[in-house]
């Protein structure tokens with residue numbers, strides 16, 4: 626596994642191969658001054674063992690930082706953080722701690738599918754990268770295992786150019802995104818002609834490329850199943866599991882497991898990030914949680930642990946931002 630301090634990029638992960646080996650120490654910004662819920666010291670958070678995995682101690686510290694933040698938020702029945710406006714304007718108690726999202730807006734990080742639609746309508750899509758993701762390119766051969774024209778799933782795809790690159794490699798590509806605007810932008814911006822069909826079994830529309838082997842389900846990912854979309858040789862997951870509400874992870878894992886063929890491979894890109902002042906997404910995912918979620922159905926291997934701090938993530942006021950890459954192989 627590589628531990629790399631990667632150069633800076635404008636996306637919420639850098640995924641760049643050309644990093645400086647050894648983890649970078651990150652200075653605390655002024656927003657970390659909150660004494661009641663201080664994040665872990667960056668140097669402690671950066672502790673990794675010889676394999677590049679975070680040490681048990683550093684994981685514990687991160688957990689306590691996360692726990693500290695969640696204890697200070699009441700959660701309303703709709704899943705949102707319950708902070709009334711008076712507390713927002715005049716914080717008087719620890720329950721009034723305010724967190725912000727990637728765009729600097731007050732947010733508890735819980736997003737409904739309508740919230741994602743609003744993001745797309747307002748052009749709050751800075752997560753979209755203008756280059757193909759370095760981790761996908763770097764680990765592509767291990768992902769496809771020499772398969773000819775593998776069938777790829779890109780969950781929560783947005784309009785990622787990774788799908789174009791996969792088409793160029795000769796893959797069949799299936800994406801899913803709940804926001805129609807993003808799906809349409811993907812086809813229009815890449816000058817791909819398409820047809821549309823209303824789905825019969827679930828709410829949504831399927832977009833199919835006319836001349837390219839690409840299909841995008843404009844639907845709620847949690848409604849998909851192998852009965853509807855078939856099974857896949859490979860899955861590429863960037864900004865997908867990291868973006869869903871943490872309470873949906875088990876459901877997400879169930880859909881992924883259902884659509885993986887025996888011996889298929891799943892490349893997963895996730896983050897470690899404190900949530901004391903930053904609400905996410907991306908949401909923090911402990912590396913251990915991947916084995917807990919997928920260990921029964923997949924062999925789990927961590928490929929990378931990368932310091933992914935970049936100019937954008939610095940503006941979130943986070944003390945650290947690590948990117949972890951996993952390769953999961955579906956057991957037979």
Ligand SMILES: C[S@@+](CC[C@H](N)C(=O)[O-])C[C@H]1O[C@@H](n2cnc3c(N)ncnc32)[C@H](O)[C@@H]1O
Nearest residue numbers: 741781782783785802803804845846863864868
């Ligand atoms: C952080 S973005 C990442 C997009 C893409 N993977 C990329 O790398 O650019 C998350 C995407 O998930 C979509 N999304 C959120 N919830 C969804 C759901 N339940 N089903 C399908 N798509 C969803 C959003 O519309 C958004 O485009």
